[in-house]
Amino acid sequence: xxxxSIVRVVLVFVLGVIFTLLSFTVVHAYxxxxxxxxxxxxxxxxxxSRGSGDHSEAGGTISTHSAYAEYSKESYFAGFCLNTNNTGxxxxxxxxxxxxxxxxxxxxxxxDVSEFNDFLISAKYQFLGETLSRPAMAVGIDAINEIPGQMxxxxxxxxxxxxxxxxxxxxxxxxxxxxxxxDNFFGSLAFVLQRHWNFIVEYDGAGGNVGIxxxxxxxxxxxxxxxxxxxxxxxxxxxxxxxxxxxAGIRFP
Numbered sequence: 020x021x022x023x024s025i026v027r028v029v030l031v032f033v034l035g036v037i038f039t040l041l042s043f044t045v046v047h048a049y050x051x052x053x054x055x056x057x058x059x060x061x062x063x064x065x066x067x068s069r070g071s072g073d074h075s076e077a078g079g080t081i082s083t084h085s086a087y088a089e090y091s092k093e094s095y096f097a098g099f100c101l102n103t104n105n106t107g108x109x110x111x112x113x114x115x116x117x118x119x120x121x122x123x124x125x126x127x128x129x130x131d132v133s134e135f136n137d138f139l140i141s142a143k144y145q146f147l148g149e150t151l152s153r154p155a156m157a158v159g160i161d162a163i164n165e166i167p168g169q170m171x172x173x174x175x176x177x178x179x180x181x182x183x184x185x186x187x188x189x190x191x192x193x194x195x196x197x198x199x200x201x202d203n204f205f206g207s208l209a210f211v212l213q214r215h216w217n218f219i220v221e222y223d224g225a226g227g228n229v230g231i232x233x234x235x236x237x238x239x240x241x242x243x244x245x246x247x248x249x250x251x252x253x254x255x256x257x258x259x260x261x262x263x264x265x266x267a268g269i270r271f272p
Contacts, residue, residue, distance in 0.1 A: 065248045066098045066268025068234050069115075071190055071209060072149060074181045076234030077217040079209045081250040081264070085192045086155040086179035088145035089115025090122035098268025102252070111268075120148025120155070140164050154180035161199065173198025175205075187211070200224035219250070227255035230264075237269075244270045 064070035064087070070079040072087040079085045089096065094115045113126035126141045143159030161173040175196030182189045188211040195204050200223065207221035209232075217232045230250025236242040247267045254261055 065232070065266045066246050067096050067270045068244055068246065069270075070246070071211070071217065071234075072155060072179060072181060074183070074188070074190055075209070075211045075217050076215050076236075076244065076246070077209075077211075077232035078234065078246045078248045078266075079179070079190050079217065079219070079232075080192065080207045081219055081221055081228045081230045081248060081266075082223045082252065083192065083205045083207050083221050084143065084157070084159060084175060084177050084194060085190070085207070086145060086147075086149075086157040086177045086194075088122045088124040088143050088157055089113065090117055090119045091115060092119070092272075095271040096268050097271075098266060100264065100266040102262050102264040120145060124159075138164075139166065139170060149180065154178040171198045173200055175200060177205075190217075196224065219248075223252075226253040228252045229254045242272075244272070 064080040064083075064085045065078045067078070067089065068076045069087050069089050070085055071077060072079070072085065079087070095113070097110070097112045099110045109128055111126055111128040113124060116123045116125070122145055124143045124145075128139045128141065139162045141159070141161045142163060143157050145155060145157040147153070147156040149155035156176070156178045158174075158176045160175070162170040163172060165172040173196055175194050177192055177194030177196075179190065179192040182191065190209040190211065191206070192209075193204065193206040194200075196202075203224035205222055205224045207219055210218040212218055215233055215235055217234075219228075219230050219232060221228050228250055230248060232246060232248040234244065234246040237245050245267070246269075247265070250264050250266075252262045252264060
């Protein structure tokens, strides 16, 4: 069996087990940890190839945002996030409305599957498409309906540009945001190792993160893109505890 086939089988098994466990487990956690953990705050950024602007099948960020949004043609995605210090785990669903390069992406995050009132709504609007000479741009807000003591609303603006002609193809995102971004700049560098793998280094306004993202297609009754992102948050901070996070998602074309 080829290596890619083995990886796909493992991904299907892992996703199935975790989604099943999350469906029957009450998850009480601070949502900010989950949002900053990659899977949920970034929506398609961490969990579909659109997070790389179709430049790679892997995700483009860990806990920040890129300027690429889902659109109607590839509109539905879902996933989960977990981390090692139990400050953030949850499940999320999302959809894109509009056409490529001019679309609104909506994400619903639930940190407690037993209580429907424990959820957050986030949105991102991509208003400018990427060309050879200009970056893509988007505005958005995490946690529109903020929950006091757990997650505050976090508006942001971000630009993304792909550089294919450097020695190692590179996707650069740079933005500014308040709330969880602490009125600060944030950004990411996603090195496209190959079509299925990205190596990501980023700053989220509070600390530095590093990780790797894998993307492929799982063939069930039709092909479904799947992305898994593994990251270490606060990887470069000596006065902050480093945490390991995993986010995974599947898109329903």
